[in-house]
Amino acid sequence: MDRKKGFIRKTRQRDLILKTLRGTDTHPTADWIYEQVKKEMPNISLGTVYRNLGKLAELGEITELNFGSKYSRFDGNAENHYHFVCTECGKILDVKGCKVDKELEKCVEQNNNVEVDFHTTLFYGFCSDCKNKKG
Ligand SMILES: [Zn+2]
Numbered sequence: 001m002d003r004k005k006g007f008i009r010k011t012r013q014r015d016l017i018l019k020t021l022r023g024t025d026t027h028p029t030a031d032w033i034y035e036q037v038k039k040e041m042p043n044i045s046l047g048t049v050y051r052n053l054g055k056l057a058e059l060g061e062i063t064e065l066n067f068g069s070k071y072s073r074f075d076g077n078a079e080n081h082y083h084f085v086c087t088e089c090g091k092i093l094d095v096k097g098c099k100v101d102k103e104l105e106k107c108v109e110q111n112n113n114v115e116v117d118f119h120t121t122l123f124y125g126f127c128s129d130c131k132n133k134k135g
């Protein structure tokens with residue numbers, strides 16, 4: 001194993017970024033993660049955070065969510081799951097209690113002569129807070 005200082009620093013940065021992301025379920029932007037990580041590593045740059053997020057996504061440790069908005073959001077939960085987007089406040093929630101639909105994948109495969117790797121589904125509407133405010 002490579003024990004050079006640079007390697008260890010890189011690993012520490014990546015570990016901290018991963019820990020920060022796994023510690024929240026808000027699906028934050030890279031900027032938010034940068035602000036959190038900076039508290040522990042004041043010298044880290046936004047570019048480093050971006051690079052590490054890209055690397056972690058490549059390794060399958062995290063998921064990069066791109067919902068057609070300007071900024072990618074990141075998810076510390078790499079297991080496939082559905083998301084709910086609140087059209088009122090913009091919050092992104094993990095859908096709980098509903099499993100990823102494997103039957104749907106089979107249906108797509110059988111009817112289209114393709115092999116499905118995974119699928120994502122987005123639900124839009126009002127989150128519970130906004131639903132209550134709406135009355
Ligand atoms: Zn909301």
Ligand SMILES: [Zn+2]
Pocket residue numbers: 027075077081082083093094
């Ligand atoms: Zn999620």
